[in-house]
Amino acid sequence: MDIIEFIVGRYNYWIFITLMMMGLYIVISRGNLVKTIVGLNLFQTSVFIFYISIGKIVGGTAPIIVGNYKADDSYGDGHGDGYGADATVTDHGNSGASENLHDTDGLDLPSNSLSADVPAGGEVSAASGSLHQMPETAADMASGTDAAYASVADAAAQGAEVIYTNPLPHVLILTAIVVGVATTAVGLALAVRIREAYGTIEEDELEAEDHFAEFGVPLHPEQGQGRGQGSQTQGGAA
Amino acid sequence: MAIPGLEQLPVLPVVIPLVAAPLTLLMKPGRAPWAWATLVSWVTFVTTLLLLEGVWVNGPIEYAMGGWGAPDGMTAPLGITYYIDLANALVLTLVAGIASVVFPYAYYSVESEIDHRQTPAFYTALLICFTGLLGVTITGDAFNVFVFLEISSLSTYALVAMGARNDRRALTASFNYLVMGTIGATFFVIGIGLLYQATGTLNMLDLHQQLMGQSNRMVEAGFAFIITGIGLKLAMVPLHLWLPNAYCYAPSAISAFLAATATKVQVYIILRFMFTVFGFEFAFLDVALNAFIILGIAGMFYASFVAVFRDNVKQMLAYSSIAQIGYMLLGISFGTVDGVAASLIHVFNHALMKAALFMGVGCVVLRIGYSNFSAFNGLAKRMPWTAWGLIISGLSLVGVPLTVGFISKWKLMEAAFQTQTIIPPLLIVLLIGASSLLAAIYIGRLAYAMLLQPVPEDAEPVKEAPHLMRITMWIMVLANIWFFFQTDVTVGVATRAAQALLDTGLGYGGAY
Amino acid sequence: MMAHLILRVTIKLLFAPIIIFALYVQFHGDYGPGGGFQAGVIFAAAFVLHALGFGIDETKKVLPPKVLPWLMVIGVLFYAGTGVATLLLGENFLDYDILQPDSHHHAGQHIGIILVELGVGIAVASTMLTIFYHFAGREPEIRDEDW
Numbered sequence: 001m002d003i004i005e006f007i008v009g010r011y012n013y014w015i016f017i018t019l020m021m022m023g024l025y026i027v028i029s030r031g032n033l034v035k036t037i038v039g040l041n042l043f044q045t046s047v048f049i050f051y052i053s054i055g056k057i058v059g060g061t062a063p064i065i066v067g068n069y070k071a072d073d074s075y076g077d078g079h080g081d082g083y084g085a086d087a088t089v090t091d092h093g094n095s096g097a098s099e100n101l102h103d104t105d106g107l108d109l110p111s112n113s114l115s116a117d118v119p120a121g122g123e124v125s126a127a128s129g130s131l132h133q134m135p136e137t138a139a140d141m142a143s144g145t146d147a148a149y150a151s152v153a154d155a156a157a158q159g160a161e162v163i164y165t166n167p168l169p170h171v172l173i174l175t176a177i178v179v180g181v182a183t184t185a186v187g188l189a190l191a192v193r194i195r196e197a198y199g200t201i202e203e204d205e206l207e208a209e210d211h212f213a214e215f216g217v218p219l220h221p222e223q224g225q226g227r228g229q230g231s232q233t234q235g236g237a238a
Numbered sequence: 239m240a241i242p243g244l245e246q247l248p249v250l251p252v253v254i255p256l257v258a259a260p261l262t263l264l265m266k267p268g269r270a271p272w273a274w275a276t277l278v279s280w281v282t283f284v285t286t287l288l289l290l291e292g293v294w295v296n297g298p299i300e301y302a303m304g305g306w307g308a309p310d311g312m313t314a315p316l317g318i319t320y321y322i323d324l325a326n327a328l329v330l331t332l333v334a335g336i337a338s339v340v341f342p343y344a345y346y347s348v349e350s351e352i353d354h355r356q357t358p359a360f361y362t363a364l365l366i367c368f369t370g371l372l373g374v375t376i377t378g379d380a381f382n383v384f385v386f387l388e389i390s391s392l393s394t395y396a397l398v399a400m401g402a403r404n405d406r407r408a409l410t411a412s413f414n415y416l417v418m419g420t421i422g423a424t425f426f427v428i429g430i431g432l433l434y435q436a437t438g439t440l441n442m443l444d445l446h447q448q449l450m451g452q453s454n455r456m457v458e459a460g461f462a463f464i465i466t467g468i469g470l471k472l473a474m475v476p477l478h479l480w481l482p483n484a485y486c487y488a489p490s491a492i493s494a495f496l497a498a499t500a501t502k503v504q505v506y507i508i509l510r511f512m513f514t515v516f517g518f519e520f521a522f523l524d525v526a527l528n529a530f531i532i533l534g535i536a537g538m539f540y541a542s543f544v545a546v547f548r549d550n551v552k553q554m555l556a557y558s559s560i561a562q563i564g565y566m567l568l569g570i571s572f573g574t575v576d577g578v579a580a581s582l583i584h585v586f587n588h589a590l591m592k593a594a595l596f597m598g599v600g601c602v603v604l605r606i607g608y609s610n611f612s613a614f615n616g617l618a619k620r621m622p623w624t625a626w627g628l629i630i631s632g633l634s635l636v637g638v639p640l641t642v643g644f645i646s647k648w649k650l651m652e653a654a655f656q657t658q659t660i661i662p663p664l665l666i667v668l669l670i671g672a673s674s675l676l677a678a679i680y681i682g683r684l685a686y687a688m689l690l691q692p693v694p695e696d697a698e699p700v701k702e703a704p705h706l707m708r709i710t711m712w713i714m715v716l717a718n719i720w721f722f723f724q725t726d727v728t729v730g731v732a733t734r735a736a737q738a739l740l741d742t743g744l745g746y747g748g749a750y
Numbered sequence: 751m752m753a754h755l756i757l758r759v760t761i762k763l764l765f766a767p768i769i770i771f772a773l774y775v776q777f778h779g780d781y782g783p784g785g786g787f788q789a790g791v792i793f794a795a796a797f798v799l800h801a802l803g804f805g806i807d808e809t810k811k812v813l814p815p816k817v818l819p820w821l822m823v824i825g826v827l828f829y830a831g832t833g834v835a836t837l838l839l840g841e842n843f844l845d846y847d848i849l850q851p852d853s854h855h856h857a858g859q860h861i862g863i864i865l866v867e868l869g870v871g872i873a874v875a876s877t878m879l880t881i882f883y884h885f886a887g888r889e890p891e892i893r894d895e896d897w
Contacts, residue, residue, distance in 0.1 A: 020428075027417060040420055047427055054435050064782055169434070172381050176427055178787060178874075179388045183420050185881045186395050190413045192888065193399065197406040206410055249843040257830045260823040305845035 012053035019046035031203035033191045037184060044180045048173045055169035063167035247292065248301035248320045250285040251330060251372045254278060259365035267354050271361040272345045278365060279341040282372070283334040290327040294731070298323040298738070300378070314444040321378025321443065324735035325582065329375045329506045332586055336498040336593050337368050343710035344491035346703075347600045351489045352400055360400060364495070367393040371503050380430050380440045380515070383507060384423060387471065390503075391419045394496060398488040411483035418480040422470030429463030432456050433515075445515050446742060458522045464511055465526055472504035474567065475537035478560045485556035490600030493552060497559050498593035502585045505566050509578065512570070513739045523573075528660055530571035535661075535669055537564030542676035546683070551599050552609045554680055555592065558635065561673065562588045568666070569650055576653035578736035579729070583649050586728050587634075587642035590721065594631035594714035598624050601703035601711065614684060616693030620700050623708050625688045627715045632681035634718040637674050642721045642728075647674060649729065754803060761803035768796040776871045780860055786867035790874025798882055806886050815883050818876045825873025832865045 007014070023046060026039025195201050198209055211219040258278040265271045293299060299322045300307070306317025322330070341364070352360055370390025374383055395416045401408035434440055436457050437448035449457060466477075473481040485493045516523055538561050545557035562584070569581025599609050601624040606613040618625040634641035647670060654666040702708065721728055776789035801809040833844045841848040846862025 024421070027421065033413060036417055040417060043421070044424055047424055047431070050428065051431050054431065062783065169431075172434075172440075174787060175381075175385055179385070179392075179423075182392050183388070183416065186392055187413065187416050187420075188885065189881075190395070190399055190409055190416065192885070193402065194406075194409045194413060197402065197409055210407055210410070246837050246842070249837070253830065253833065253837070253843060257827065257834060260826040260830075263819055264823055301842065303843055305842045305847065 016050040033201040037187045051169040051173040055166040060163040060165035063164045255365045255369040262362045267357045271358045275361040276341045279337040283338040286330045286334040290331045293327040318379040323738045326375045333499045340495045347491045363393040397492045401487045401489045408487035411487045415480040415484040422467045425463045425467030429460045432460030482556040486553040494596035498589040514742045527571045530567045534564040534567035538673040546680045572657040579733040580649040580653045582732040584646040587646045591634040597711040598628040605700045614687040615691040617688040636678045780863045786870025790871040793875040794878035818880045821876035828869025
């Protein structure tokens with residue numbers, strides 16, 4: 001039973017590791033440059049999933065403030081002070097939650113961050129609230145924006161604690177996604193240029209061409225077919 | 239409107255090139271982008287010098303981006319902070335200093351090697367790369383390191399690929415660099431994610447506080463991912479395969495700039511993470527230190543040995559860079575103040591010598607057109623200034639007295655004698671000597687070609703490189719000699735910087 | 751000419767709502783989910799869709815490639831300029847509070863984030879379109895008919 005719990009309880013990690021290894025394997029094993037980029041993308045995406053899953057708290061909603069948020073007294077004193085009290089919660093909410101989970105050997109724990117206990121989640125929720133202070137009350141906001149949140153807002157208005165997902169990993173990974181897009185664009189641009197310069201995007205053919213250009217003999221003379229054949233005759237002529 | 243005072247100084251080295259870079263894109267091809275980039279690099283250099291002085295006099299500086307600093311009664315800041323102590327002030331000054339010499343140098347080299355219409359894009363990418371390198375060095379936030387790392391890397395890929403006008407292999411070199419670099423960066427992010435999961439913070443100093451006493455498998459995995467990821471970017475020996483071609487086929491000015499700055503910044507990240515973030519309480523650190531001894535020595539020998547047989551001088555110098563990274567890792571692996579100081583000194587000195595060497599090769603490429611050994615035959619007669627510049631900085635690479643290379647090796651050997659590692663100190667010293675001999679062989683080969691080989695008979699007469707290139711190159715060459723006599727500048731700063739790094743690592747000293 | 755009629759009419763119908771959605775995501779970004787990155791991509795997607803339906807040459811008439819570098823630069827400068835403005839006003843880089851210091855509702859934060867996200871949105875949209883133009887605008891070595 002422990003084994004099953006060990007496997008099922010950490011399913012996000014298994015997905016992450018599987019995807020990551022698949023991506024890495026494609027990068028290493030495929031000779032086609034575009035496939036390499038596909039692998040690279042898979043590899044990066046697995047990390048995005050990893051980040052998003054560590055921010056998830058069971059029962060937590062999207063980190064958009066709902067409920068009867070009220071401005072406290074220090075509100076408006078300049079955010080250095082205003083956020084101070086909440087920030088205490090931020091730090092200890094987050095680290096406290098994770099420390100509870102990971103104070104001993106990470107792999108021997110019965111739960112992972114997906115099943116963070118509710119009190120910890122509650123603290124995190126307060127924390128995320130503090131990072132998203134708004135001038136209007138949340139009720140205004142909820143009515144002004146999206147009816148879908150009305151029920152949560154109602155629940156919050158009745159005094160129930162709203163649990164938020166930790167927004168920080170989302171923000172981090174948004175940055176990483178942008179970096180990933182840029183990498184893909186640069187990689188594909190290079191693949192296009194390589195195709196224009198060499199006429200191929202297969203790594204072994206590229207290698208053969210470079211080898212021929214540098215040493216004047218084909219890389220694999222015994223294979224002698226296709227491109228290799230052509231270069232062989234040229235080599236002979238030279 | 240208030241003029242930003244010195245309290246805003248820490249952010250300027252990043253903001254100035256960041257604002258300047260997009261403006262460069264709109265300029266007309268030709269002198270304007272170059273002159274602008276040069277001006278920016280000088281201004282940035284001045285700000286980093288002021289920072290270094292400020293840190294030297296007043297101790298570490300913290301700067302909270304957007305005012306999201308630590309609230310009252312709290313130690314950890316809410317947002318991204320820039321944290322500058324002597325270690326990164328030194329590296330910052332180095333990067334900006336190299337830029338302020340290489341950017342003016344670049345003009346003629348770039349005009350000959352890159353499509354004229356692309357020059358604004360080239361200098362834009364160069365400035366963005368510069369921003370990234372400075373950002374990596376200055377930031378005190380672990381995730382921010384990744385962002386700046388990728389900013390610099392992405393522009394580096396583009397810059398390397400711009401060498402395709404001379405040699406199409408620049409494209410494949412750049413592609414390989416991109417794949418390896420992205421894997422490295424992604425490993426780094428995984429590591430940061432694991433650390434975040436374990437601690438709930440991303441600030442480096444706060445990470446150090448939270449990690450104290452934590453030594454579970456998750457933190458160890460995070461550590462391994464971070465070191466491997468940066469190892470890939472650093473071209474640590476088994477992970478170095480992207481570097482030789484990337485440096486070889488990049489435009490000459492880029493080779494000079496990257497060889498002198500990019501890997502140095504990565505060494506700094508390794509130092510920062512090993513000692514500031516993890517520190518000596520982290521038991522796993524010893525494993526990494528022991529691994530670094532082996533990898534460092536392997537790199538010193540393997541890469542030097544390969545360098546001896548290269549036919550392309552740029553490639554030879556690129557392999558030599560990998561070997562020099564071995565020395566830096568060796569210095570780190572001692573885990574002592576002297577060792578880390580030796581490593582930092584070598585970071586500084588190696589930047590000086592490699593910049594000078596690659597700049598010299600750039601002059602040859604400009605006038606003769608390629609960088610194979612045959613281009614260097616009889617160079618002392620054809621381009622005496624360039625040839626003698628190359629010889630002096632080559633001697634510095636070997637570690638001959640009167641050059642900075644000697645200081646590096648001397649400090650490294652001194653540190654080796656004072657530490658107990660898995661390899662006896664005497665053997666390490668002998669190995670350092672032996673790998674210096676290998677360096678002497680490949681530099682000797684270059685010197686032999688330049689001094690004693692006859693000028694090829696069918697060679698067209700060549701002029702000496704333009705004044706601008708010669709002067710900037712000789713600034714670097716003379717720096718190689720000057721810093722031999724002014725050791726208190728490098729050794730003094732580096733020793734105190736190492737002290738500061740290890741103090742946070744040991745748990746006392748100035749975290750907050 | 752009539753070959754892609756349904757496609758083209760659909761694209762014509764969708765084009766404006768996509769742009770409006772992009773603007774919504776852009777300017778709602780300081781209250782709710784959204785922001786410059788997403789809005790920029792959605793904005794660019796509208797033009798990519800247009801190019802798919804009407805051909806890239808038509809799209810280049812609507813949004814000439816010459817404009818894009820300027821937009822990219824303006825976007826980044828909007829972002830960096832906000833930071834520089836806060837510096838010049840005497841606060842830390844990107845400390846938006848100084849933009850509207852007397853406010854009791856952190857109006858400075860709102861102004862700052864809107865400016866920054868606007869810059870990000872412009873930069874992302876123009877960068878996306880530049881990438882698209884460069885990839886799609888290349889002369890194919892193998893023409894579509896030869897596949």
